[in-house]
Amino acid sequence: xAIQRRPLREQIREELxxxxxxxxxxxxxxxxxxxxxxxxxxxxxxxxxALITLAGEGILESNQxxxxxxxxxxxxxxxxxxxxxxxxxxxxxxxxxxxxxxxLAPDLLRLAQGFPDxxxxxxxxxxxxxxxxxxxLSKCPNERLxxxxxxxxxxxxRYTHLIAxxxxxxxxxxxxxxxxxxxxxxxxxxxxxxxxRDNWVDGMERMTSRIPGAGADGG
Amino acid sequence: xAIQRRPLREQIREELxxxxxxxxxxxxxxxxxxxxxxxxxxxxxxxxxALITLAGEGILESNQxxxxxxxxxxxxxxxxxxxxxxxxxxxxxxxxxxxxxxxLAPDLLRLAQGFPDxxxxxxxxxxxxxxxxxxxLSKCPNERLxxxxxxxxxxxxRYTHLIAxxxxxxxxxxxxxxxxxxxxxxxxxxxxxxxxRDNWVDGMERMTSRIPGAGADGG
DNA sequence: TTCCTGTATTTTGTATTCAGAATTCATAAT
DNA sequence: ATTATGAATTCTGAATACAAAATACAGGAA
Numbered sequence: 001x002a003i004q005r006r007p008l009r010e011q012i013r014e015e016l017x018x019x020x021x022x023x024x025x026x027x028x029x030x031x032x033x034x035x036x037x038x039x040x041x042x043x044x045x046x047x048x049x050a051l052i053t054l055a056g057e058g059i060l061e062s063n064q065x066x067x068x069x070x071x072x073x074x075x076x077x078x079x080x081x082x083x084x085x086x087x088x089x090x091x092x093x094x095x096x097x098x099x100x101x102x103x104l105a106p107d108l109l110r111l112a113q114g115f116p117d118x119x120x121x122x123x124x125x126x127x128x129x130x131x132x133x134x135x136x137l138s139k140c141p142n143e144r145l146x147x148x149x150x151x152x153x154x155x156x157x158r159y160t161h162l163i164a165x166x167x168x169x170x171x172x173x174x175x176x177x178x179x180x181x182x183x184x185x186x187x188x189x190x191x192x193x194x195x196x197r198d199n200w201v202d203g204m205e206r207m208t209s210r211i212p213g214a215g216a217d218g219g
Numbered sequence: 220x221a222i223q224r225r226p227l228r229e230q231i232r233e234e235l236x237x238x239x240x241x242x243x244x245x246x247x248x249x250x251x252x253x254x255x256x257x258x259x260x261x262x263x264x265x266x267x268x269a270l271i272t273l274a275g276e277g278i279l280e281s282n283q284x285x286x287x288x289x290x291x292x293x294x295x296x297x298x299x300x301x302x303x304x305x306x307x308x309x310x311x312x313x314x315x316x317x318x319x320x321x322x323l324a325p326d327l328l329r330l331a332q333g334f335p336d337x338x339x340x341x342x343x344x345x346x347x348x349x350x351x352x353x354x355x356l357s358k359c360p361n362e363r364l365x366x367x368x369x370x371x372x373x374x375x376x377r378y379t380h381l382i383a384x385x386x387x388x389x390x391x392x393x394x395x396x397x398x399x400x401x402x403x404x405x406x407x408x409x410x411x412x413x414x415x416r417d418n419w420v421d422g423m424e425r426m427t428s429r430i431p432g433a434g435a436d437g438g
Numbered sequence: 439t440t441c442c443t444g445t446a447t448t449t450t451g452t453a454t455t456c457a458g459a460a461t462t463c464a465t466a467a468t
Numbered sequence: 469a470t471t472a473t474g475a476a477t478t479c480t481g482a483a484t485a486c487a488a489a490a491t492a493c494a495g496g497a498a
Contacts, residue, residue, distance in 0.1 A: 005283055005489090007451070009271070033480070043453045045264075048481090052228070052268050056275040058363065064224055065459050067480055080363040083314060084307075091306040144277065144299040152367070224459095227482070252450070262483045267451090284489050286450055441498080448491070455484070462477070468470085 008046035013053055015040065020059070020070065021157055028072035059155045070158070075208045078159045081152060086200035088149050089133065090193040092140040098189060100139035105185035108135055112177035125170065126160060132177055136196075162210050169206050176202065227265035232272055234259065239278070239289065240376055247291035278374045289377070294427045297378045300371060305419035307368050308352065309412040311359040317408060319358035324404035327354060331396035344389065345379060351396055355415075378426060388425050395421065 019025060037047045051068045054060040061071045071077070093101065111132050130153075137146060176199045183192035238244060256266045270287045273279040280290045290296070312320065330351050349372075359365060395418045402411035 007281075007283060009451090030479095032478095034478095044480090045452055045454090049268065049271050049451095052271055053275050056272050058366070062226075064226060065480065066461095077363065080361045083310070083361055084364050084367065087306060087310040088303075091302070095302060142299045142302055144296065145303050147277070148303065148367075148371070249449095251448095253448095263450095264482055264484090268481095284450060285491095439498100441496105443496085444494090446491100446493075448489105450489075451487085453484100453486070455482100457480105457482080459480075460478085462475100464475085465473085467472075 007049075008042055009049035009053065012040060012042060012047055012050035016050060016054060017059075017154060017157075021161075023158075023161060025070045027070045027158065030067050030069045033067060057151050057155060073159060073162075078156070078207055079204050081156050081159075082200045082204035085149065085152055085156065086197045088145060088152065089137065089200070090196050092137050092142065092145055092149065093189065093193050093196060095142050095145070096137075096140045098187065101184050101189065101192075102187060104135065104139060105181050108132065108181035109178060109185065111135060112174055112181055126157075129173065136180075159207060162207060172202070172206075173199075226268075227261055228268035228272065231259060231261060231266055231269035235269060235273065236278075236373060236376075240380075242377075242380060244289050246289045246377065249286050249288045252286060276370045276374055292378060292381075297375070297426055298423050300375050300378070301419045301423035304368065304371055304375065305416045307364060307371065308356065308419070309415050311356050311361065311364055311368065312408065312412050312415060314361050314364070315356075315359045317406065320403050320408065320411075321406060323354065323358060324400050327351065327400035328397060328404065330354060331393055331400055345376075348392065355399075381426060391421070391425075392418075 025031065033044050033047060033051075037044045040047065051060060051062070055062045055068060059071070060068045062068045111128075137149065140146060176195065180192050180195045180199065183189075183195055244250065252263050252266060252270075256263045259266065270279060270281070274281045274287060278290070279287045281287050330347075356365060356368065395414065399411050399414045399418065402408075402414055
């Protein structure tokens with residue numbers, strides 16, 4: 001048995017992200033530290049440490065004297081995040097050895113084609129999507145870049161919930177993944193990164209229409 | 220008088236970054252929380268909050284039961300960071316309105332040409348360099364991207380100290396800035412971003428030779 | 439002498455306490 | 469009726485207290 005000793009703040013952070021994924025938190029509403037700490041069975045200290053970490057990642061925002069809250073969704077911010085992730089993922093692909101990309105291509109194609117049934121649960125679809133992107137990046141040697149991507153993507157999750165469950169959009173996503181994989185299989189990395197950027201830009205456009213207060217500051 | 224009420228953790232974070240810039244901390248050595256807190260005149264609580272924030276930014280690393288330490292320099296990590304900043308800055312330029320870049324070009328050129336005297340203090344030169352890059356990015360509308368850049372750059376500062384004070388290298392830096400500004404003045408944004416990437420790649424190469432344990436993991 | 443082991447000390451990680459700010463609610467004045 | 473004012477309450481931000489882990493050190497055995 002592998003005994004793991006990890007700081008509470010990390011475990012709490014993960015639990016909070018999980019709950020955010022489940023949509024447990026109302027965006028824009030200040031969250032109560034004592035209530036949350038009690039619920040989690042920890043004291044306020046490690047909870048606050050986790051909250052501060054999440055604030056540093058841009059997932060929460062903090063206001064002096066008023067505590068923390070999950071940042072309200074905003075079309076502008078989602079667009080900003082998409083641009084960033086698009087740029088970073090493209091960079092990660094460019095930094096990956098061409099041979100590795102070539103080796104990865106078949107698996108990526110298979111994964112994209114085996115997109116889960118449209119009936120499948122939202123969560124499952126999102127996990128599948130994440131898996132595809134993780135596989136794509138798996139051979140990138142720049143560890144800091146991968147960390148950064150993970151962090152930025154965590155801040156996007158609450159947006160991707162809004163899109164899930166739309167058949168046409170999912171089909172389009174799978175199709176785009178296939179195209180990217182095909183470019184990689186053909187050894188055409190510039191085309192692949194361009195398609196990858198398009199994938200995120202498309203995602204942004206798909207989303208902005210259904211974000212309350214899209215384009216504007218949101219609130 | 221503008222009354223400022225900011226959380227201690229933020230002020231402490233800035234102070235720690237300042238001290239890091241001054242080279243007060245021995246990299247790789249665990250830092251003592253009680254001693255540091257006493258020195259700063261605060262309790263351990265907000266200090267630890269600042270440390271956790273810095274750890275989230277990759278500037279510190281934390282080990283269970285052993286506290287925090289400034290991550291030891293490593294050629295590999297510096298290279299990773301350069302690639303990231305190069306990619307992000309190039310992205311920021313691409314996202315800036317061409318008109319804004321055109322308007323910015325003369326100021327950028329002037330600033331690059333007026334590079335401080337080689338006799339000037341290290342710190343002054345670094346500030347000047349930062350100013351140039353800040354001006355370059357000043358019209359980028361993607362706020363999250365700018366935040367991210369600030370954070371990543373903060374983690375690089377302890378590396379840039381190692382290079383300062385080398386005449387030839389500084390001259391080269393100024394020269395590259397001029398070239399980028401000229402591309403922008405000519406409205407050739409792709410050439411400018413390419414030169415910008417080169418600027419960072421060059422910076423990486425300039426540095427790796429003088430980082431202890433360059434290329435390898437550094438330790 | 440060197441290496442191991444057990445104890446003392448130091449230092450971190452977490453809980454609790456305290457002080458002050460923000461919010462809420464009630465009351466009074468316009 | 470509405471708005472302003474002030475007290476009471478709630479909650480955050482920071483300090484202190486406590487427990488457990490890590491380190492340092494001393495003593496003993498090989």
